[in-house]
Amino acid sequence: MHPVTAAVADALTVEFAGEEFSVAPDTVFTVGREGDLAIDDNLFLHRNFLTIQHVEGLWLLSNVGSRLSATVTDTGGRVQAWLAPGARLPLVFAATSVIFSAGPTTYELTIHAAEPTFRETPPTPDDDGLSTIGDVPLTHSQRVMILALAEPVLRRDGTGMSELPTSAQAAERLGWTLTRFNRKLDNVCDKLDRIGVPGMRGGVRSYATNRRVRLVEHALAARLVTRDDLPLLDEERANSLSGAGESGADDA
Template sequence: MHPVTAAAADALTVEFAGEEFSVAPETVFTVGREGDLAIDDNLFLHRTFLTIQHVEGMWLLSNVGSRLSATVTDSGGRVQAWLAPGARLPLVFASTSVIFSAGPTTYELTIHAAEPTFHDTQRPADDDGLSTIGEVPLTHSQRVMILALAEPVLRREGTGMSELPTSAQAAERLGWTLTRFNRKLDNVCDKLDRIGVPGMRGGVRSYATNRRVRLVEHALAARLVTRDDLPLLDAEHDSLLNGDDGHREDDA
């Protein structure tokens, strides 16, 4: 690990779980079960998963693993890419979020550039009151379903790691039946798959787990749900306890 020091202007800083590490241009910074940033003793995680290095005047983030992928976004959620095994991306923003899952655990780290190539611009606010991904609107029940899966990550302070709930646990959190929850999960994943969001489909054995973690990764990166939305979870649970079926009409 490299503790932060007074680095040159072209150095990067990697932030994870309250710790910061500086990356000098002449080094290769490694992230995984082992390396400069040894994140977690998680056997689902590669020993070396990601590398950061300075090549011909540009910082590059590379996926050197063989199975896992990562979602990479500017910290404003305006630009998003899926970093598959063997792929690499330039780090051009002042702040870049990297979100990935290994087994049931989701991780998030942030990379800060002292002198970014591009700067954020303000995104216009939606004026229709709906959360959207491209042209796909999210109904209330779709939104709270995503919140139930992403709640541990949203309640976490800063970057770090979070264990995602199972479908049964998320359904119980909402006061829903597991059948209703899975129907809603199917619906959202189908919508995202149709507009080209990768990772929403998979093999028969891995689909149930992979779609949950991939949905959470995309929802966090695209800012589909935020910490400000968390009160909706208790409101949904309480409304069902009180016999209020007011949101059942959007159960498509």
């Protein structure tokens, strides 16, 4: 790995777990279990998963793995793309967030461009910033269900890695039964699947964790939940344990 040592006008900077790495235009930067950014000794993670390189005037992020996908978004959460195996995407924003999961572990890194192709303009008064991803209406119980899964990531300071809870652990965090938690999970995944969010439906070859980690990836990228929402978890647990949490009107 090569930490940043000098500023390069056309270079990108990759930030992960408190470290920064410079990507020069004449190199191919590799992310995975091995490479320039050797993230983690996680057997679910490809040895070489993502590459960043400068091609014909554009910085490109490529998925060179065979199984895993990544969620790519501008750090404002207004534009989101799913980078499947074999796909590549131009890096046009000043800061791009890349979120992906390998097994039960979710990773996040940020790519900073000194001279981005796209520069943000201030939103108009009628622009809520959600036109690209789309606003997804969530009930209170659906929101706290997502929060219980995403809590380790949201409590993390900056980019890095987080171990996601199991459904049983998340249900316990909320003071819910596992049956109730799974019902909420089904409802939210069905809702997101209907608006075209990929990875919300499991298959016979899917790991049990796939749907949960994909939900967390999307929720973080689309800003469905944020760190400011975390106090809702303790409130929900207190209400559930006191018998006030199972509300029929909000049990979708």
